[in-house]
Amino acid sequence: MEAPKEQSTGSKRHEEKRKVMVLGVGNLILTDEGFGIHVVQELQERREELGIDPDVQIMDGGTLGLDLLHYIEGLDKLIIVDVVNGGTEPGTIFKFTPKDIETETVRKLSLHQVTLMDVLGMAKDMDQEPKETVIVAVEPKDISNWGMELSDELKVKIPKVIEIVLKELKDE
Numbered sequence: 001m002e003a004p005k006e007q008s009t010g011s012k013r014h015e016e017k018r019k020v021m022v023l024g025v026g027n028l029i030l031t032d033e034g035f036g037i038h039v040v041q042e043l044q045e046r047r048e049e050l051g052i053d054p055d056v057q058i059m060d061g062g063t064l065g066l067d068l069l070h071y072i073e074g075l076d077k078l079i080i081v082d083v084v085n086g087g088t089e090p091g092t093i094f095k096f097t098p099k100d101i102e103t104e105t106v107r108k109l110s111l112h113q114v115t116l117m118d119v120l121g122m123a124k125d126m127d128q129e130p131k132e133t134v135i136v137a138v139e140p141k142d143i144s145n146w147g148m149e150l151s152d153e154l155k156v157k158i159p160k161v162i163e164i165v166l167k168e169l170k171d172e
Contacts, residue, residue, distance in 0.1 A: 018076040021057040021130075022165055025082050025116055028062065031147045032090075032140035032154050036081040037062060039161055050166060068119050075130035079168050080116065081161060083140040090141035091153035095164060098133055136164050 024040030027033040037060050043050065044058050052058070061068050072078055084094055098120050123129040138161065141151040 017055045019057075019074065020053075020055070020077045020079075020169065021059055021072065021075050022079045022081065022169070023059050023061045023068070023072070025061040025068075025080060026063070027143075028148055029146060031142045031145050031149065032083055032138075032151050033143040034148065035083050035138055035140065035150060035154050035157075038150060039081045039158055039165070042158060043162065043165065050162070052166075052169065056169060065115075066119060066122075068116070069122055069128075072119070072123055072130055073126070073128035076132065077168075078130035078133045079165055080133065080135045080137075081165065082116065082135065082137045083143065084135075084137035086139050088139045089153075090139050090151060091157050092139040093157060093160060093164070094135070094137045094139070096135055096137075098135070134168055136161055136168075 022040060022043060024036035024038075024043075026036040028037045040058050040060050043052065047054075047058065059071060061071070064071075086092065086094060098117060101117075120129060120133065138154055138157050141153050
């Protein structure tokens with residue numbers, strides 16, 4: 001006697017939700033260094049209004065460094081929001097992938113020296129890197145003074161960065 005065949009409702013690949021995360025990183029108490037955190041906080045507060053799929057993870061990665069490895073392993077898509085010193089005008093917006101920038105391996109003397117690019121490199125070495133990573137960053141004005149308030153140049157860029165993140169999410 002033959003066992004009954006299971007009915008398929010489509011391929012399993014199409015039924016599974018892609019694992020997507022928007023990750024804001026930075027130090028909230030160093031003025032513009034906290035830009036990524038400010039953006040993900042607004043995304044979390046306005047999630048429903050912005051129509052962000054409930055399955056999309058929005059995470060405040062703060063200064064977790066190496067501890068982020070666990071959270072990004074095996075993601076299908078990772079969108080990172082941060083600041084980057086590109087030598088341009090404060091508020092300049094950049095969008096790039098880790099492959100777009102060259103990083104050199106430097107021996108770390110402390111876990112506090114581990115950068116986000118180091119974490120992405122470790123995930124790659126462990127064959128656990130996100131399938132796609134996009135970094136949306138702005139040129140900071142001030143990352144050396146204490147304060148939780150963004151500079152005016154960066155405050156006005158939050159809506160544009162959110163627009164870019166939403167476009168990346170819709171490209172899913």
